[in-house]
Amino acid sequence: MSEQSADVAETQTTTFADLGLGEATLAAVADVGYEIPSTIQARTIPPLLEGRDLVGLAQTGTGKTAAFALPILDRLDVKQKTPQALVLAPTRELAIQVCEAFEKYASRLKGVRVLPVYGGQAYGVQLSALRRGVHVVVGTPGRIMDHLQKGTLDLSELRFLVLDEADEMLNMGFAEDVETILADTPDSKQVALFSATMPRQIRSLSSKYLTDPVEITVKNKTTTSANTTQRYLICSYPQKVDALTRILEVENFEGMIVFVRTKNETESLAEKLRARGFSAMAINGDVAQVQRERTVNQLKSGKLDILVATDVAARGLDVERISHVVNYDIPTDTESYVHRIGRTGRAGRSGVAISFVTPRERYLLKHIEKATRQPLTQMSLPSVEDVNTTRLNRFDEQITEALGSSDLPFFRDVVAHYVRNHDVPEADVAAALAIAAQGGTPLLLDPDAARPARTEREPRTDRNDRPARSNDRGPRRSDGAALAQYRISVGKRHKVEPRQIVGAIANEGGLQRSDFGAISIRPEFSLLELPADLPQSTLDALASTRISGKLIELQRDKGPAMNRGGGAPARGGKPPYRGNRD
Numbered sequence: 239m240s241e242q243s244a245d246v247a248e249t250q251t252t253t254f255a256d257l258g259l260g261e262a263t264l265a266a267v268a269d270v271g272y273e274i275p276s277t278i279q280a281r282t283i284p285p286l287l288e289g290r291d292l293v294g295l296a297q298t299g300t301g302k303t304a305a306f307a308l309p310i311l312d313r314l315d316v317k318q319k320t321p322q323a324l325v326l327a328p329t330r331e332l333a334i335q336v337c338e339a340f341e342k343y344a345s346r347l348k349g350v351r352v353l354p355v356y357g358g359q360a361y362g363v364q365l366s367a368l369r370r371g372v373h374v375v376v377g378t379p380g381r382i383m384d385h386l387q388k389g390t391l392d393l394s395e396l397r398f399l400v401l402d403e404a405d406e407m408l409n410m411g412f413a414e415d416v417e418t419i420l421a422d423t424p425d426s427k428q429v430a431l432f433s434a435t436m437p438r439q440i441r442s443l444s445s446k447y448l449t450d451p452v453e454i455t456v457k458n459k460t461t462t463s464a465n466t467t468q469r470y471l472i473c474s475y476p477q478k479v480d481a482l483t484r485i486l487e488v489e490n491f492e493g494m495i496v497f498v499r500t501k502n503e504t505e506s507l508a509e510k511l512r513a514r515g516f517s518a519m520a521i522n523g524d525v526a527q528v529q530r531e532r533t534v535n536q537l538k539s540g541k542l543d544i545l546v547a548t549d550v551a552a553r554g555l556d557v558e559r560i561s562h563v564v565n566y567d568i569p570t571d572t573e574s575y576v577h578r579i580g581r582t583g584r585a586g587r588s589g590v591a592i593s594f595v596t597p598r599e600r601y602l603l604k605h606i607e608k609a610t611r612q613p614l615t616q617m618s619l620p621s622v623e624d625v626n627t628t629r630l631n632r633f634d635e636q637i638t639e640a641l642g643s644s645d646l647p648f649f650r651d652v653v654a655h656y657v658r659n660h661d662v663p664e665a666d667v668a669a670a671l672a673i674a675a676q677g678g679t680p681l682l683l684d685p686d687a688a689r690p691a692r693t694e695r696e697p698r699t700d701r702n703d704r705p706a707r708s709n710d711r712g713p714r715r716s717d718g719a720a721l722a723q724y725r726i727s728v729g730k731r732h733k734v735e736p737r738q739i740v741g742a743i744a745n746e747g748g749l750q751r752s753d754f755g756a757i758s759i760r761p762e763f764s765l766l767e768l769p770a771d772l773p774q775s776t777l778d779a780l781a782s783t784r785i786s787g788k789l790i791e792l793q794r795d796k797g798p799a800m801n802r803g804g805g806a807p808a809r810g811g812k813p814p815y816r817g818n819r820d
């Protein structure tokens with residue numbers, strides 16, 4: 239195995255055009271806005287184009303999806319209707335993300351079809367797509383195995399196979415499935431294995447199924463400035479504009495960049511902010527250079543406070559006045575995250591980075607924290623009271639500033655004249671002038687009218703909002719939802735662990751870690767607590783789920799409840815596992 243090692247932080251002089259990619263692929267890369275390949279891309283794409291097997295050791299967020307997707311797309315034969323490329327991913331979220339990346343990179347290639355295959359999605363959608371013909375399949379091992387056993391997925395002409403986040407797949411109990419898939423696909427296929435670490439299992443897998451692979455190691459030294467405070471806010475997509483507006487009201491910022499994913503969103507968000515009274519402009523790849531320079535100069539001079547931008551448009555932007563960066567759309571790779579928040583906290587100045595995270599994007603936080611080796615602190619949505627306090631303080635400051643004006647004697651005489659001629663108290667005149675200065679916009683928010691929608695799993699503080707008590711004394715989650723005991727047909731003999739059970743069932747059934755109660759592993763089977771009201775669609779999705787290569791055969795268990803009190807486990811079993819309750 240030949241080995242290459244690289245540092246992410248090294249100076250890049252290579253361009254995508256230097257890597258050997260075709261014109262259509264290069265055009266798609268330009269459309270996406272990529273200018274210079276990341277280290278893993280520059281080192282990986284040439285050997286993959288040459289047909290070499292490859293092991294890539296790199297953290298999530300280093301750009302490895304493009305590293306294997308671009309050379310695969312460059313070599314596809316669109317006339318072949320059976321799948322030519324298979325990408326195995328440990329989770330449905332990653333499978334969807336990789337599929338979306340393939341579709342984006344294939345925008346200039348006519349007729350390329352990409353299909354995501356994962357648990358929780360209806361079989362009908364997948365079957366009809368497979369019958370029509372697809373070129374690239376991206377899926378989780380369990381659902382891929384299910385299709386292979388049903389005979390609905392033909393991999394006899396497979397040319398490329400990628401194992402993405404292979405170490406995570408093995409940790410989740412997919413080792414046997416992965417080996418079965420590798421063994422049942424053509425020996426002539428090209429295999430690329432990507433992993434953050436190289437444990438013994440990965441090394442064994444590589445030596446067994448890869449042919450003289452080139453090994454590329456990227457030492458991730460991606461870090462963020464210690465001067466930048468990093469926070470995040472959990473909020474749904476519809477809440478984002480309201481959340482950003484409140485943050486702009488209460489944060490003491492000089493200049494700010496708000497990052498979004500698309501060009502259209504830059505213009506849309508900037509317009510919404512201007513309508514709310516903020517000085518905001520948009521820059522993106524479509525903005526002419528003259529306009530871009532004018533906008534940046536306005537930001538530097540203080541004539542503009544907020545810049546709404548895409549990653550590409552903000553490249554090379556260096557404005558000392560930027561005190562805050564907001565990731566309105568959190569980036570899917572850590573390199574983009576580091577680049578974005580690097581726009582603040584420069585030259586020894588302090589900076590603030592705030593990221594909006596939807597409930598489904600929580601996994602991206604873990605990738606960012608792991609890659610940057612810095613935790614992000616969760617923040618709360620500023621309350622109506624916070625906003626109103628800030629507005630009143632700002633109003634006080636405006637009065638104090640005006641009291642120091644050289645024009646104060648003149649206007650004091652004007653007010654005195656009005657008081658004498660209209661017999662109105664001076665306090666009432668001052669209040670009337672404040673109303674006139676405020677215009678039609680209320681000074682304070684109405685607490686009832688401005689109450690935001692409740693965020694995911696937001697703690698309930700109103701006594702009347704608490705879940706109704708039930709006479710059922712069965713197990714419950716922390717939010718009061720009832721749990722039921724289920725049984726699966728894998729146990730100690732199959733060498734399963736709680737994390738494998740949680741990972742497989744959460745992935746295939748679309749559940750959260752917080753949906754799990756206790757888990758007790760017995761010699762031949764395991765008992766676990768799941769929501770009592772699991773929908774039929776989830777049960778159907780879990781019907782084909784495998785752990786350690788064996789169908790779990792999930793069913794409600796009518797036997798005695800497992801021990802939840804921390805005492806001795808049932809005979810032959812492990813102590814109950816306590817699921818994450820957050």
